Amino acid sequence: MRVSNVFLLDGGPGDRFLIDTGHVLERPLLLAGLRASGLSPRELTGVLLTHCHSDHAGNAAYLRRTFGVPIIAHRRDAAILEGFEAAPSLVSRTGDPFARLFCAIENRTRTRVVVDRALEGGESIAGLEVHHVPGHTRGSILFRHVATASLLSGDALLAAVPPLTIVQRMCLPHPDYAISLDDALASLRAFLAKDLPFENLLAGHGRPILGGARARASELLCAA
Ligand SMILES: [Zn+2]
Numbered sequence: 001m002r003v004s005n006v007f008l009l010d011g012g013p014g015d016r017f018l019i020d021t022g023h024v025l026e027r028p029l030l031l032a033g034l035r036a037s038g039l040s041p042r043e044l045t046g047v048l049l050t051h052c053h054s055d056h057a058g059n060a061a062y063l064r065r066t067f068g069v070p071i072i073a074h075r076r077d078a079a080i081l082e083g084f085e086a087a088p089s090l091v092s093r094t095g096d097p098f099a100r101l102f103c104a105i106e107n108r109t110r111t112r113v114v115v116d117r118a119l120e121g122g123e124s125i126a127g128l129e130v131h132h133v134p135g136h137t138r139g140s141i142l143f144r145h146v147a148t149a150s151l152l153s154g155d156a157l158l159a160a161v162p163p164l165t166i167v168q169r170m171c172l173p174h175p176d177y178a179i180s181l182d183d184a185l186a187s188l189r190a191f192l193a194k195d196l197p198f199e200n201l202l203a204g205h206g207r208p209i210l211g212g213a214r215a216r217a218s219e220l221l222c223a224a
Pocket residue numbers: 051053056136155177
């Protein structure tokens with residue numbers, strides 16, 4: 001969509017998952033996208049959230065409430081989404097005026113939704129491996145789609161330079177939006193150290209990067 005990406009993993013009836021839901025302001029685009037793919041939201045098996053931020057989880061409560069779609073997220077972000085834990089405030093460290101504005105908006109408009117299934121990391125759902133990579137948020141997840149060697153990364157690894165998505169290229173997490181940039185980078189390093197193949201990056205922001213994604217991510221981390 002315009003701000004955040006939503007991916008549909010369609011394995012047929014009973015096996016249709018959205019990865020993230022976009023910001024509430026992008027709901028018309030989300031619904032139009034689903035219509036274009038020939039699906040009603042009622043046909044979704046579940047929503048898998050990469051993390052709790054409102055530009056990714058913003059339509060989860062709507063999909064659950066209106067169409068009964070179950071919501072799946074990591075346990076650490078589920079506690080925030082359900083309101084049992086306060087979300088850590090985002091603090092702009094770089095002084096970037098856009099980032100400062102977006103941090104203020106996120107701090108004031110937290111997404112709330114009931115999570116039907118909480119993940120720990122290590123699970124496999126619909127051909128996706130679940131990898132817990134805390135840092136951007138406490139419960140950030142990478143999903144590796146084994147069959148297509150693709151990594152669905154949310155904001156743990158980006159395909160556009162934040163906070164806007166005008167410049168499209170692979171980027172490490174933005175320091176202004178991470179609870180801990182050190183943890184986010186350590187999580188990415190630990191994930192790459194598992195030596196699991198992936199060629200394509202389907203990030204939460206920016207166009208898909210098809211081919212060479214793992215090598216590029218390693219280069220970026222080496223230089224960080
Ligand atoms: Zn985020």
